[in-house]
Structure formats: C-alpha cells, structure tokens
Amino acid sequence: MTATIIDGKKIANELHEEIRAKAEKLTASHGVVPGLAVILVGEDPASAVYVRNKVAATAACGIKSFEFKLPADTPEAEVLGLVEQLNNDPDVHGILVQLPLPKQIDSDKVLGLIDPTKDADGFHPMNVGLLSVGLPGFVPCTPRGSAILIEKVMPDLSGKTAVVVGRSNIVGKPMIQLLLQKNATVTCAHSRTADLPAVCRTADILVAAVGRPEMIKGDWIKPGAIVIDVGINRVLKPDGKGKLVGDVAFDEAKEVAGAITPVPGGVGPMTIACLMLNTLDSAYRTAGAEM
Numbered sequence: 001m002t003a004t005i006i007d008g009k010k011i012a013n014e015l016h017e018e019i020r021a022k023a024e025k026l027t028a029s030h031g032v033v034p035g036l037a038v039i040l041v042g043e044d045p046a047s048a049v050y051v052r053n054k055v056a057a058t059a060a061c062g063i064k065s066f067e068f069k070l071p072a073d074t075p076e077a078e079v080l081g082l083v084e085q086l087n088n089d090p091d092v093h094g095i096l097v098q099l100p101l102p103k104q105i106d107s108d109k110v111l112g113l114i115d116p117t118k119d120a121d122g123f124h125p126m127n128v129g130l131l132s133v134g135l136p137g138f139v140p141c142t143p144r145g146s147a148i149l150i151e152k153v154m155p156d157l158s159g160k161t162a163v164v165v166g167r168s169n170i171v172g173k174p175m176i177q178l179l180l181q182k183n184a185t186v187t188c189a190h191s192r193t194a195d196l197p198a199v200c201r202t203a204d205i206l207v208a209a210v211g212r213p214e215m216i217k218g219d220w221i222k223p224g225a226i227v228i229d230v231g232i233n234r235v236l237k238p239d240g241k242g243k244l245v246g247d248v249a250f251d252e253a254k255e256v257a258g259a260i261t262p263v264p265g266g267v268g269p270m271t272i273a274c275l276m277l278n279t280l281d282s283a284y285r286t287a288g289a290e291m
C-alpha cells in the first residue's frame, strides 16, 4: 500500500483563507492592518523566489507588505539601521530578514537586533528560549508548519517515537521542542550519528532536515511512519534540466511510509503560511485583541 501524500500546498491555502478572515476581523474591530517587512540582501535566485512567494502570500492573507531589496554589497551597518527603523515603525508587526545574508553581514547580529515582539521568523535568542521553556513566543515557520502537517495525520503523539535528522537552529532544534511539547519521545540524529538508517527505522515520525538530496532511503523508514521532508534541493536531471527534490528518496519512501510530504508542495508552502500566521499573531498581540 502506498502512503497518503500530505498536500502542504492545499493545507497552506486553507490557512491563508483563515488568516485573511482573521486579519479582516482585526481591521474591522481595531483599525489595524497586520504588516510584514521583508528584507532581501543580494541576488541569490532561490531567495528571490522565496521572497516573491512571501510577498504574494501577504496579498492573499490581507497583510500589508513592506519590501526592502538591497544590493549584495550593502554594508552591515545599513542593514542594522533598517532593522532599527522597522523596530520603531508601528505599522510593522513582523520583520523578516531572508537568509542567507552576504558574507560581510553577521546574521546573528542582524537577527539579534530584531525586536523579539516583531520576530516573525522566531530566530531571535529570546524566542528560542521561550520555545525551549514552553512559553508563548514566535515559533520558526518551517517547524511550525511541519507540526501542523503532523497534527493533521496524527493528532496524538503520546507514546510515539520521533526522529529529527538535522540539528540546525532554524529547523532541527525547534522541531525537537515542538515534538517534545506534543509528548513524542524524540531523538535528534545528525552527521555524526552511528548507524543512521537504524535510528531512522525506529521513528513513527521521521523529520528529514539534512539538506542532502534523497539521502534517506525507503529501507530506512519504519512501515507506516509519517515522513516529513523539509529538504529543498535543486538537482540536475540526466537531460540537463533542473528539478527540486527533498532529503528523502520519495519514490521508494512512499511505498513504505503511512504518510509523506512531497517536495515541492509539502513543507515549503507551510513555511510561508506560518510566516503569515506569526505576523497575524503579532498584530493581534500588539492590538490587545482576542483571536
């Protein structure tokens, strides 16, 4: 039996509609339009696509966007100055700095300067800390979106084993926190893990966030497991054309898993939908309004 394909694009579009309704409600009750500032530094083609998609999503969600596109050689001080300006702008409820930044700019310094109450990406150390102690704050968008997809197919994770492959600050570590909050028994695996295939085979929920195309094979997956593929890798096909693949060998994995996210159309659209959700949450919080 082949796996249920978790349609992240459809679920993200449904979320956009819910967000739009809530944004309109906030505007009607408090005269506040949620606002998201998006900063892109440089010409990385993938980043440009993601930013374009984020700005398109703001329009679908009734969120006002403030777009800042800066040249690749922009000095760090200029980016820091822009962040400060946005921190002080009452029309801006969320600030997003697209990563990666060019090498002359210290990402930690920029992310650390974002007002934690406007940190729509959830990367500020204060929000990282709040998540780790289970207090309300901003949750990074990719893990938040992945958790929503998991909940759709398995609402109760008590007694379930989850394996997160990858330990990045923006995906792996926050994903572990969210799975723990849902009472899963969580293992974090990474490049130094011994016998990674065997560890993956223990997972009822397997989250792949390694950034290596199709690394996780079908026979690494426990039959019936939920597989969440966070990877977005551009590879060349034999005909020389490019295509997107995840970190999981999808065609093999779907024959073993119970449910699986595709790439594209799985976690990616949910990342963007959760950025909208974080911005909406922030606007409600700032306005002192009830959802």
Ligand SMILES: Nc1nc2c(c(=O)[nH]1)N[C@@H](CN(C=O)c1ccc(C(=O)N[C@@H](CCC(=O)O)C(=O)O)cc1)CN2
Binding pocket: 049, 050, 053, 096, 097, 098, 099, 100, 121, 141, 142, 232, 244, 263, 264, 265, 266, 267, 268, 269, 270, 271, 272
């Ligand atoms: N400030 C941030 N920078 C980056 C983040 C982030 O969450 N915040 N994550 C990634 C990139 N990313 C969001 O910015 C992102 C990646 C992919 C998608 C997406 O929808 N992918 C589509 C395919 C799109 C394509 O054709 O290339 C899909 O999977 O269906 C959304 C957001 C790094 N930087």
